Amino acid sequence: MKTLADVFEHTLQDIYYAENAITKALPKVAKAATYAKLKKAAEDHLEETKGQIATLKKVFTSIGKKAEGEKCDAIEGLLKEADGIMKEASGTALDAGLLAACQAVEHYEIARYGSLREWAKVLGHDEAHKLLSEILDQEKATNNKLTNLAVTSVNKS
């Protein structure tokens, strides 16, 4: 990796891998959550994530590259933490812990998409910039939804 174009492509592959890993993890989160609204949030975000993978494929196409993933160590670690919560926690601790684990994932995605869409802009990839900004907005909205859920109900119970 030597150029901004290289790091852009590398990071795109990283997040593509991460989104695919997330689609495998979210059904487990939905199953483990006991709080109905958290369950629903995980199910809804699973559908949204499938759409994001389709959008990422368009991003790869728009820059003339093949969609492929490259192992993302960060998401592996974050999902391992979520697994740990599912094994070790129960009752209200489980919901609060799971919700926090989901937010850690959203924050990672927000960091990645924030960089990616700015790099796309600088590199003159206007279509990629637009598509990546759409995904960034979805991740931010999900994070806000989770914050509201935590503050208004999960943490109190």
Ligand code: FE
């Ligand atoms: Fe995502």
Ligand code: FE
């Ligand atoms: Fe990564």
Ligand code: FE
């Ligand atoms: Fe997300």
